[in-house]
Amino acid sequence: MKDEQNRIELELQAAESGEFEILAISAGLGNGWEFPAQVLQESVGMWDKVECYLDHHMAQRSVRNLAGVLYSPAWDAARLGIVAKLRAVGPGAQVLQALGAAMLSEGVKPKVGFSADVIFTAEERRARKILKVNSVDLVIDPARGGAFLRALNQLSEGVNEMEEVKETQLEKDAQAVKVLLDAQKQQDALTAEAEKARAVRVQMCGYLLESGLSAAKLPEPVKARIRAQFTGKAFEPADLVTAIEDGRKLVSELTGGMVVNGPGHITEMYTTEDQLQAAVDDMLGAPREPGQEKIKAARLSGIREFYLLLTGDQDFHGGYYPQRAKLATTADFTGLTKNALNKIVANRWQQLGLAGYDWWNKVSVVEHFNNLNTITGTLVGTVGTLPVVAEGADYTELVVGDSPETADFVKYGGYIPLTLELIDRDETRKLRAYPAELAAAGIRRLSGLVAAIFSGTSGTGPLMADTGRLFNATAVTTVGGHANLLTAALSGAEWETVSTAIYNQPMLVKGGTGYAGVGPKMALNPRYMLVPRTLALTAKQILYPELAREATYNYQNQQRGDVGDVVVVPEWTDTTDWAAACDPALAPAIFVGERFGIMPEIFIANDELNGAVFTNDEHRLKVRHFLAVWVNDYRPLHKSNVAGG
Numbered sequence: 001m002k003d004e005q006n007r008i009e010l011e012l013q014a015a016e017s018g019e020f021e022i023l024a025i026s027a028g029l030g031n032g033w034e035f036p037a038q039v040l041q042e043s044v045g046m047w048d049k050v051e052c053y054l055d056h057h058m059a060q061r062s063v064r065n066l067a068g069v070l071y072s073p074a075w076d077a078a079r080l081g082i083v084a085k086l087r088a089v090g091p092g093a094q095v096l097q098a099l100g101a102a103m104l105s106e107g108v109k110p111k112v113g114f115s116a117d118v119i120f121t122a123e124e125r126r127a128r129k130i131l132k133v134n135s136v137d138l139v140i141d142p143a144r145g146g147a148f149l150r151a152l153n154q155l156s157e158g159v160n161e162m163e164e165v166k167e168t169q170l171e172k173d174a175q176a177v178k179v180l181l182d183a184q185k186q187q188d189a190l191t192a193e194a195e196k197a198r199a200v201r202v203q204m205c206g207y208l209l210e211s212g213l214s215a216a217k218l219p220e221p222v223k224a225r226i227r228a229q230f231t232g233k234a235f236e237p238a239d240l241v242t243a244i245e246d247g248r249k250l251v252s253e254l255t256g257g258m259v260v261n262g263p264g265h266i267t268e269m270y271t272t273e274d275q276l277q278a279a280v281d282d283m284l285g286a287p288r289e290p291g292q293e294k295i296k297a298a299r300l301s302g303i304r305e306f307y308l309l310l311t312g313d314q315d316f317h318g319g320y321y322p323q324r325a326k327l328a329t330t331a332d333f334t335g336l337t338k339n340a341l342n343k344i345v346a347n348r349w350q351q352l353g354l355a356g357y358d359w360w361n362k363v364s365v366v367e368h369f370n371n372l373n374t375i376t377g378t379l380v381g382t383v384g385t386l387p388v389v390a391e392g393a394d395y396t397e398l399v400v401g402d403s404p405e406t407a408d409f410v411k412y413g414g415y416i417p418l419t420l421e422l423i424d425r426d427e428t429r430k431l432r433a434y435p436a437e438l439a440a441a442g443i444r445r446l447s448g449l450v451a452a453i454f455s456g457t458s459g460t461g462p463l464m465a466d467t468g469r470l471f472n473a474t475a476v477t478t479v480g481g482h483a484n485l486l487t488a489a490l491s492g493a494e495w496e497t498v499s500t501a502i503y504n505q506p507m508l509v510k511g512g513t514g515y516a517g518v519g520p521k522m523a524l525n526p527r528y529m530l531v532p533r534t535l536a537l538t539a540k541q542i543l544y545p546e547l548a549r550e551a552t553y554n555y556q557n558q559q560r561g562d563v564g565d566v567v568v569v570p571e572w573t574d575t576t577d578w579a580a581a582c583d584p585a586l587a588p589a590i591f592v593g594e595r596f597g598i599m600p601e602i603f604i605a606n607d608e609l610n611g612a613v614f615t616n617d618e619h620r621l622k623v624r625h626f627l628a629v630w631v632n633d634y635r636p637l638h639k640s641n642v643a644g645g
Contacts (some may be wrong), residue, residue, distance in 0.1 A: 018088030020100050021149045024070065024136050025116045026081030027103040034126045039082045043118075043130040047073035047082055053137045054092040056117060061135070063180040066090030070136055083149065084136075090180070103148040113142035201234045212240050214248040222247040227467060273336075280306060280336045284432045304426040306337075341435040341602045341621065348439035349599050357443045359567045360450035363528055363581040364590035364629075366598055375407045375593055375628055405465050407630035409595060412445055417618040418604070435602060438623045442600035444570075446592070449629040451571035453590060454530065454579050459641040460485070462631060470631055471639040476506055476517035482634040489642045490578045491537055492542045497526050498580045498638045505635040522635055524587055526580035528565050532572040539566040539578070576644060582636035593628035600625040 024047055027037035052068040053061055066089070073084040088096045099112050117134040120127045209230050213223050226243050278297035281288050281629075283306065288295070300306050308314060353361070369375065389395055416434050453461055453470065461470030468480030475481045486502065488494045507519035533540045543566055567581075581589065592598070603622045631637070 018068070018093055018097055020086045020088075021078070021320070022070075022081045022084060022114055022136075023147045023149055024073070024084050024114055025118075026079055028080075032125060033122060036127065037125050039120075039130060040080075040082055041075045043075050043133070044075050044082055046130060046133045047084055047136070050133050051135050052086060052114070053135055053560070054095055055139055056115065056137050063184045064091050066180065067092030067096040067138060088090050088375060092138075099138065100148050111141045112138065113147045117141040118498045121307040158632070184283045198234060202232065205233065205235055206231070208237060209240060212244060215582060216244045216247070218244070218247050219251060222251060277336055277339060280340045281343065283428060284337075284340045284344060284435075286340040287347055302426040302428040303431050304423055338602055338604050341604075344432070344435035344441040345442070345599055345602060348436040349443055352443050353439060356568055357447050357570065359530075359569060360590075360592070362448055362565070362567055363584060364450060364531070364592050365584045365588045366594065367594045369409075369593050369628075370597055372409045372595055372626065375409075375630065376404055393440035405630055405632050407591075407593065407628045409593065409626050409628045411624065411626050412442075413600070413622065413624040414441075415620040417616070418621055419616075419618040421617070432645055434621055438600060438602060438621070441605065442623065442625050445625065446598075446627060446629075448571045449627065450590060451569050453629070453631055454569070454637075455572055455574070455577070459574070459577055459639060460640070464631070464634060468634075470634055470637065471641075478517075481517070483529075484634055484638045486638070486640045487642060488640060490531065490538055492541070494640070495529065495542055495580075498640065500578060502582065502636065502638050508633070509637070522587065524582050524636070526636075526638065527586075528567045528581045530567045530569055530579040530581060532575055532577070533568055533570070533574040534566050535578055536566060574642075576642035578640050578642075580638040584636075587633070587636035589633045590629055591628075591630055591632055593630075595626035596624070 025035070025040060027035055027040055031033075046068070047070055050070045051061075052070060053065045054067050055065065068084055068086050068088045068090065070084040073082055075081075076083045078561060086096075088100075089092075099110070103109055103112060110416060114136050116136050118130050119134065120130045122128055164326075209227065216223075218226075226240075226247055229243060230240060274292055275295055275297050278288055278292050278295040279300050280286075281304070282297060283300040300309075327568040352358070387396060417440070418434075420430065422430060456462060457469060460472060464470055464480070464482075466480045468474065468482055470482070471485040472480075472482050473485045474483065476483045484505070486498065486501075503521065503523060503525055505522045506517045507522050509519040529539050529543060584590070600623045604619055605622065
């Protein structure tokens with residue numbers, strides 16, 4: 001027991017002298033990194049003369065925390081680590097000595113040990129080579145194996161020698177500490193001077209910032225943005241000039257090149273969605289939206305680039321992958337493409353109309369409906385003439401004529417496949433052609449529906465509510481009689497006959513026996529002569545006398561002053577039949593009902609879970625068209641079914 005007490009006293013005395021043997025680092029896992037024994041053994045020479053600090057201070061180590069210096073490092077095979085001698089030196093030496101004595105004594109001990117700060121290369125969290133040892137620091141709960149092993153008992157090697165060395169070493173240590181403290185004071189002084197110089201420069205930069213912004217005459221939001229970027233910072237004047245120029249360029253782009261007098265005012269702004277829509281419109285050849293003509297949109301190379309840009313669908317699954325999409329926007333591929341295609345439909349519709357396919361618009365009335373219910377097209381007639389009312393006598397009820405006609409909406413449509421292969425092959429020209437074809441199909445369908453009113457049922461048209469076919473030769477005094485069907489070929493004289501027949505048509509009074517055909521004359525001439533393409537020249541020579549070339553033709557008087565226009569009906573195949581119609585603004589006869597617009601609508605289905613995308617790898621361009629075509633009144637119309645056509 002006495003020997004044990006003597007050993008402890010000797011170790012404490014040695015601890016007070018500031019010499020320890022420590023385990024600097026051992027093989028194993030620390031802070032998530034594995035340090036193999038071979039890697040540590042290869043680095044033994046790097047641990048000589050390495051400083052020891054109190055706690056880690058990797059960003060800025062200070063002399064105030066210096067506690068000791070390592071020397072005589074060696075590899076300890078038993079401990080699989082590097083052991084070294086540690087001499088306590090510096091302002092932290094007393095703390096190091098006290099903790100060393102505590103750690104080597106009996107009883108409860110703190111979790112104190114040594115942690116190495118090293119620079120190393122690694123592969124998959126496993127150290128491969130230690131490049132430098134920065135320090136071995138005394139810390140709480142070290143990461144990898146550092147510990148006090150023993151206090152060096154130099155008394156056993158000769159107390160007298162230790163005492164002689166001790167005084168000399170202490171003098172050297174004191175001198176070294178003084179040098180380090182002086183150096184630290186100088187560093188602190190330099191740091192303080194640098195801070196003062198920086199504060200002066202920041203203040204000067206602030207004056208420069210406000211002066212530059214005042215002279216720039218930028219809008220206040222742009223000034224605020226630049227001010228936030230530079231306030232409280234030391235900066236180079238060139239950086240401020242660059243920021244102001246960027247601000248001017250931004251204002252110039254936002255104002256669309258407009259002349260700015262005085263302080264700038266932003267009057268035109270475009271969103272990312274506006275620019276994308278303009279780019280897609282340009283790519284597909286669609287007209288831009290009104291007000292977006294000045295947008296400087298990026299030029300897209302084709303549908304493939306646009307698809308990948310917005311969907312990120314690099315594997316062409318048909319879905320949307322925001323993590324791979326190159327643009328963060330609320331707009332989507334389907335919506336932008338649909339908008340452009342619908343504008344192409346509208347543009348193509350207009351072009352075909354100018355080419356003659358809107359002939360039906362001249363002879364009919366287009367009406368919008370809010371639902372798909374059966375349409376009842378009531379025709380209100382006239383009261384005939386006002387009867388005499390004797391003095392003191394009662395007024396009699398006026399007989400108002402009506403002729404209700406009905407019609408049902410019919411849905412027309414279909415789809416064109418927009419395959420993922422088409423997108424990947426970048427067949428933009430084919431996609432551009434699709435909506436033009438859909439527009440042509442829609443306007444031809446409507447043209448055919450109106451044309452069939454004249455050519456259906458062997459040229460007699462649909463059955464009216466009064467039980468008579470639209471075109472028949474029965475006298476109007478008979479219920480169902482319309483007296484608007486003849487058989488003579490087209491000529492100037494026959495046009496006059498038809499015009500007279502329409503002019504003399506009685507207005508509707510009441511649909512019933514005794515009332516049929518008793519109204520006053522409609523007193524309107526036909527406005528349009530409807531003919532097949534084979535009769536176009538003949539019709540023009542009749543209505544436009546200057547085209548006539550016969551020597552005896554009196555084209556100064558014939559039809560001169562009368563209102564008339566030739567309408568060629570593309571769907572008529574009979575080469576001799578022709579018809580006449582009044583201006584629908586004065587006497588409406590043919591009605592065209594539309595539910596969602598007179599032009600067909602385009603929809604695109606492009607979800608990756610959509611059946612077509614899943615089973616066929618195709619987005620479908622669907623076209624839908626709701627139309628109802630009917631005749632409300634026979635009086636403004638006349639037909640001539642010529643035999644042999």
